[in-house]
Amino acid sequence: MALPARPAPADARDVRDVRVLSVGTALPGAPVDNLALARRFGQSEQWAEWVDVFVGTRTRHLALDLERGTLTHSLADLATTAAARALAEAGLAAGDVDALVLGTATPDLLMPGTVNIVADRLGLDQVPTFQLQSGCTGAFQAIALGRQLLLTGEHHTVLVIGGDVCSRAFDLAADVSALPPEQLVNAMLFGDGAGAVVLSTAPVPGAPVVRDVFTRLVGLGQAPGQTLAWFGPNDRDAGTPAVSEDYKAIEARVPVLAEEIYRELLERLDWKPDGLDYLLPPQLSGRMTRRISELLGNTSAAEISVVTSTGNNGNGLPFLQLEQLLPQLATGERALAIAVESSKWIKAGFALEGA
Missing domain, CATH: 3.40.47.10 (Thiolase/Chalcone synthase)
Structure with missing residues (x-):
């Protein structure tokens, strides 16, 4: 274009x-x-x-x-x-x-x-x-x-x-x-x-507007929920696992943080739950996504989830969700996306509105 x-x-x-x-x-x-x-x-x-x-x-x-x-x-x-x-x-x-x-x-x-x-x-x-x-x-x-x-x-x-x-x-x-x-x-x-x-910033007709986006560290004094190690020649044989997860902590905290992000985005934008058309929930796993969606059960928004077929590919996932969302997002329709990072506990979200 x-x-x-x-x-x-x-x-x-x-x-x-x-x-x-x-x-x-x-x-x-x-x-x-x-x-x-x-x-x-x-x-x-x-x-x-x-x-x-x-x-x-x-x-x-x-x-x-x-x-x-x-x-x-x-x-x-x-x-x-x-x-x-x-x-x-x-x-x-x-x-x-x-x-x-x-x-x-x-x-x-x-x-x-x-x-x-x-x-x-x-x-x-x-x-x-x-x-x-x-x-x-x-x-x-x-x-x-x-x-x-x-x-x-x-x-x-x-x-x-x-x-x-x-x-x-x-x-x-x-x-x-x-x-x-x-x-x-x-x-x-x-x-x-x-x-x-x-x-x-070009006023392209039909291109949805990013109404809000935020990220915030919320892990002060808390142990990481996930670690991804880097090894050099002096410590590669130290016996430390390359990847480790405290999955119990993740199961407990991620749904709670996801709900907090959801509420905060709505409040920041002065949007009402019943005025939301699409929800892009965190994509840690299919099971976790279902738990989060159930927790946010008071929304009638259509869920955009891909993790059951793509696996959790980290920073690629929001774009896979957007790829499904954009063709559906009509003028005036609203969508919220939510992510929780467990490594040191970060909350993040963004909002789109169809133009």
Whole structure:
């Protein structure tokens, strides 16, 4: 789509709408069901059925060849594909992008930043790039930063990406039957993927408006609910697990925090529950999503959830939800998205309104 002329920088009296022009996503390979996981880890069909019931996730996409134990996609691969699709959907070229933001918990390298590898592959140069290191709320943080960049009036179009390759932390040689629950759960919950949106202040007809977005740390003095370790040559054999979860704490806290985010967004916007059309709940697992939806049972909003088929691919998930939402969101309709990060307990949410 052709964008109108770039607006002059904003001042205190000049408030612009930030719009979502398009979304693009990327998932690696074919879906991997619970039976395939069970076979790879030497488990029974009953184990696969237990995963389906306990976790509520039927399939996931993995950037990992389960038979060979090798990665098939990097985060940069997935992020570049998602970003290119978002740009194409918006009818834009790389030269139309004024800034690039990436949210992830699993960068390919500590340096160079994955965001800069993606920028190079897209043909971007001479623009600000930002990489935010965060778990499930990283995509929300990236959207918040992208929106703030646009509201300064110094930028016109920002490309925002989120994604993770969680399977990098899988230990295919592990004896699953001997793993403690805080490690076993990771083989069942997670998948890989990436997504991107094009944000702009251009008054493009039909592009929904980002009415609000916030992220907030709420874990003062509390133990992390999830850890993702990084190992160097001096500590890689220390015996520390790559990924660990306090799933009991997550089960207890995430629904409560999700309800708090939901109430706060409604209050900030002066929206009423019965005026909400769509809800994008946290996507930790199918089972957890159902619990949260039941907790928010007083809303008649249609639920947009994908985790049962995609697995929890971290910062890619909100974009997969948006990919389903945007074609449905009509003029005047309202949607809320919620995320909770358990690593050190972060609340996040954003609101869209159809234009």
